[in-house]
Amino acid sequence: MGQIAVFIDRMRQTIPNSFIEKLHPIIKEIPEIGFISVEEDLTSSDAIQRMSKRLEQGSVDRMIIIGGSPKNYESSFHRFGFTTPLNPYQFSVANIKQQSLWNLPEEESLKKTKEIILKSIRIVSLSKPIHTQTIPINPEVLIIGGGIAGISVALALAQSGIHVNLIEKEKVLGGGMNELRIFYQDLGDAQKWLEEKISDVTSNQNINLFTQTELIYLKGHIGRFEAKVRKFDETEIILHPSLIVVATGFKREIQREGIFAHRRVVTFSEIEKLISETKAPPLYWDGREIQTVTFIIDRVNEDIKIDSINAIKQALLLQNRFECQVIILCKDVKVSSDGMERLYRRARQEGVIFFKYEEPPKLSLVNGQFQIDIKDTSVIKKEDQWSVSILSDLIVLSESFKPNPSNEKISRLLGIHLGDNGFLMEDNPQLLRIRSNRRGIFILGGCRFPQTLSETLIEGNAVSEEVIRFLRNGTYTYELSVAEVDPQKCALCYTCPRVCPHSAITIEKYAERNIYITYGIPEQNQWPAAKVDPAACFGCGICVGECPAKAITLRHQPDELILTQMGINYKHNS
Amino acid sequence: MVDFDPKIIAFCCDQSGYPSLDMANSLRLNFPKNVEIVRVPCGGRIEAHHLLRALETGADGVILFICYEENCQFLRGNLRVKGRILYLHKILEKIGIEKERIEVCYLATNNGVKLIEALNRKAEELKRLGPNPCK
Numbered sequence: 001m002g003q004i005a006v007f008i009d010r011m012r013q014t015i016p017n018s019f020i021e022k023l024h025p026i027i028k029e030i031p032e033i034g035f036i037s038v039e040e041d042l043t044s045s046d047a048i049q050r051m052s053k054r055l056e057q058g059s060v061d062r063m064i065i066i067g068g069s070p071k072n073y074e075s076s077f078h079r080f081g082f083t084t085p086l087n088p089y090q091f092s093v094a095n096i097k098q099q100s101l102w103n104l105p106e107e108e109s110l111k112k113t114k115e116i117i118l119k120s121i122r123i124v125s126l127s128k129p130i131h132t133q134t135i136p137i138n139p140e141v142l143i144i145g146g147g148i149a150g151i152s153v154a155l156a157l158a159q160s161g162i163h164v165n166l167i168e169k170e171k172v173l174g175g176g177m178n179e180l181r182i183f184y185q186d187l188g189d190a191q192k193w194l195e196e197k198i199s200d201v202t203s204n205q206n207i208n209l210f211t212q213t214e215l216i217y218l219k220g221h222i223g224r225f226e227a228k229v230r231k232f233d234e235t236e237i238i239l240h241p242s243l244i245v246v247a248t249g250f251k252r253e254i255q256r257e258g259i260f261a262h263r264r265v266v267t268f269s270e271i272e273k274l275i276s277e278t279k280a281p282p283l284y285w286d287g288r289e290i291q292t293v294t295f296i297i298d299r300v301n302e303d304i305k306i307d308s309i310n311a312i313k314q315a316l317l318l319q320n321r322f323e324c325q326v327i328i329l330c331k332d333v334k335v336s337s338d339g340m341e342r343l344y345r346r347a348r349q350e351g352v353i354f355f356k357y358e359e360p361p362k363l364s365l366v367n368g369q370f371q372i373d374i375k376d377t378s379v380i381k382k383e384d385q386w387s388v389s390i391l392s393d394l395i396v397l398s399e400s401f402k403p404n405p406s407n408e409k410i411s412r413l414l415g416i417h418l419g420d421n422g423f424l425m426e427d428n429p430q431l432l433r434i435r436s437n438r439r440g441i442f443i444l445g446g447c448r449f450p451q452t453l454s455e456t457l458i459e460g461n462a463v464s465e466e467v468i469r470f471l472r473n474g475t476y477t478y479e480l481s482v483a484e485v486d487p488q489k490c491a492l493c494y495t496c497p498r499v500c501p502h503s504a505i506t507i508e509k510y511a512e513r514n515i516y517i518t519y520g521i522p523e524q525n526q527w528p529a530a531k532v533d534p535a536a537c538f539g540c541g542i543c544v545g546e547c548p549a550k551a552i553t554l555r556h557q558p559d560e561l562i563l564t565q566m567g568i569n570y571k572h573n574s
Numbered sequence: 575m576v577d578f579d580p581k582i583i584a585f586c587c588d589q590s591g592y593p594s595l596d597m598a599n600s601l602r603l604n605f606p607k608n609v610e611i612v613r614v615p616c617g618g619r620i621e622a623h624h625l626l627r628a629l630e631t632g633a634d635g636v637i638l639f640i641c642y643e644e645n646c647q648f649l650r651g652n653l654r655v656k657g658r659i660l661y662l663h664k665i666l667e668k669i670g671i672e673k674e675r676i677e678v679c680y681l682a683t684n685n686g687v688k689l690i691e692a693l694n695r696k697a698e699e700l701k702r703l704g705p706n707p708c709k
Contacts, residue, residue: 071596541616
C-alpha cells in the first residue's frame with residue numbers, strides 16, 4: 001500500500017499555530033505518512049484545487065484531513081467537484097474540533113489528538129476504494145393517472161423530446177379537474193383551459209395515450225423498469241420506462257344523513273356547475289328561485305384549504321352575478337394560497353357574511369326554508385358571543401376528500417409507502433415532496449394530499465425538471481457505496497425485502513451455490529437469493545443490521561470500520 | 575471512586591446524531607473525558623454484536639444518538655435498532671450486567687445541548703454503577 005497524505009486544516013485560525021507545530025513531530029513518528037500540508041481553510045475552492053494538485057504528484061494513495069467536522073468537507077468537496085486520482089472513499093477525517101480538546105490541559109489534549117489521528121489512520125488503511133457504475137437509460141417515462149397533474153408533466157416532458165406513456169383508468173382525461181369550472185384568481189373558464197391541454201396531449205407525437213388502462217405488474221428498478229398494463233379489451237402491453245410518475249388524484253365523497261339528504265342541500269361541485277351554466281339572474285335550483293345561500297365548510301375536512309377557496313370564490317360570484325345573499329359558516333378561513341387574502345377582503349366588502357362556529361350548526365326546515373342556528377364564536381370574549389339564526393334557501397356542503405381507492409393497489413405494485421390516512425407518502429415532507437421512498441418513482445398532485453390547482457402545477461414543474469435532469473445524459477451513474485448480498489449465505493428468510501425502506505431488494509435466481517441447500521438440482525443451475533439493486537439502494541444499512549444469516553455487508557461501512565471507530569484495534573482482536 | 579473516568583462509546587446516526595455533535599462542538603460545550611464517537615449511516619446499521627463487543631472490549635457504557643421515532647430518514651431504522659436494544663437488554667439481564675449501560679437517546683438535528691446533557695448524565699450514572707465487570 002502507498003503512503004498517506006495528511007492535510008491539516010486550521011479552520012480560519014480556530015486551531016492555534018503553536019498547537020499545530022506540536023502536532024508535527026507526533027505525525028512524523030507514524031511510518032506511513034507521505035507528506036504534511038497545512039491549509040488555512042480547506043473548505044474553500046482554491047484550497048481544494050491546491051490539494052488536488054498536490055495529490056496528483058503521486059506517491060500517496062490515501063489521505064486524512066485533520067480538522068473539523070467530516071460533514072463540512074464532504075459537502076464542500078461535493079460542491080466544488082473534487083476530482084483527484086484518489087478514490088473519494090479512501091479518505092478519513094480526524095475531527096480534532098470535538099470532545100472539548102480546547103479545554104483540556106495541553107499535554108492531555110495532545111495525547112487525545114494523537115489518539116484521534118491514529119484512529120483515523122487505522123480507518124483509512126482499512127477502507128477500500130469504491131467505484132462508480134454507469135448504466136444506459138432510454139428517455140421513456142410512464143405516467144399513471146391522466147388528471148391535470150399527469151397532463152402537465154406529460155406535456156412538459158414531451159416538449160423536451162422524452163417519450164411519455166400516459167395511462168388513465170377512465171375514458172376521458174382530466175380526472176378531478178373536470179369538476180372545477182372557474183379559476184379563483186381571475187374567475188376564468190377552467191374547462192376551456194383544460195380542453196386545450198387535453199387536445200395538446202392527444203395531438204402530441206411523443207405522448208402515447210392509453211385510456212381505460214390499468215397498471216397490473218411492475219418489476220425492476222430505476223432506469224430498467226418493466227411495467228405491464230392492461231387495456232379495457234384485456235390486451236396487455238409491456239412498457240420499459242426509466243422513471244415512473246404517479247398522479248392518481250383523490251376522490252370526493254359526501255355522506256348525506258338526516259336533513260343533509262334534502263334536495264336543496266348541494267355540494268360544491270354541484271353549485272359550481274350551476275353557477276357556470278346559468279348565464280343571467282335569477283338562479284334556480286329544484287324549481288325555486290334562490291336568494292340566500294349558506295356555505296357550511298370545515299365540517300369534515302378541517303385541514304384542507306380547498307373548501308375555503310371554493311366557498312369564497314363562489315360566494316363572490318353569487319353575490320355579484322346573481323344578487324344572492326351569501327353566508328359562510330366556518331371554523332377558520334384558510335387564505336394561505338396565492339391571492340386569497342385579497343379575495344377574502346373583497347368578499348367582506350361585497351357583503352358576504354362570515355360566521356365562526358365551534359359546535360356544529362343545527363338545521364331545521366321552516367316554511368320551506370332552512371333555519372340554521374349557530375353560536376358565533378368570532379368574538380374572543382365569551383360573554384359577547386351570541387347565537388344566530390339564519391334563514392336560507394340553499395345550503396352548500398363540503399365533501400370530504402378521500403384517498404383514491406386504487407392507492408392501496410398502486411402502493412403494493414410499486415413498492416411505495418402509504419401514509420396513515422391512505423394517501424401516498426412522500427420521502428420527506430419538507431425537502432423532497434415529490435419523491436417517493438423509491439428512487440425513480442415520483443408522486444405528485446392529489447394522491448399525496450388534496451391541494452389546489454396552482455400547487456399541483458408547481459409540483460408538476462418540479463417533477464418534470466427532475467425527470468429531464470435525470471434523462472438528459474442518456475446514462476445514469478451511481479456510486480457502489482451500497483449493501484451487497486453474498487448469495488451463497490442467503491437463507492431466503494425474506495427479512496431484507498420487508499425491512500428495506502426503499503424497496504431495493506428483490507429475490508432473484510442468480511446464486512451458483514447455497515450453503516443452506518445441500519441436495520437437489522436448481523432450475524438453470526441457479527439458486528434463488530436476495531439481491532440488492534445498487535442503483536436503487538441508498539446505503540442506510542438497515543438490512544445489514546437485520547440479516548440473521550449475516551449475508552449482507554455494507555460496502556462503505558463494513559463491520560471492521562465500525563469496530564475501528566469504537567477504538568478496537570481490529571487486526572489484533574479479530 | 576474519584577479518579578474513575580467511565581469510557582463511553584457514542585454511536586451517532588448521520589442524520590441527527592452527528593449534526594448535533596457538530597453543533598455541540600461549535601458551541602464549545604464540555605464533553606465527559608473519555609468518549610469515543612462512532613459515525614454510522616443510520617441507527618438501523620448498529621447491530622447487537624457491535625454493542626456487546628463494545629462492552630466486551632472495555633467500554634463502561636454505550637449510548638446511541640438516533641432520530642426521533644417516525645422521523646428517521648430511512649423510515650423505520652430507529653425502530654429496528656430499538657427492537658435490537660430491547661433484545662440486548664434481556665441478554666444483559668441474563669448475564670448479570672446492568673442494562674442501563676446500553677441506552678438510546680433520541681435527538682433532532684439541532685439538539686447539541688441535549689446531546690451533551692445526555693453524555694454527562696450517562697457519565698454520572700456510570701460513575702455510580704462503577705466499572706464494567708466484564709472488562
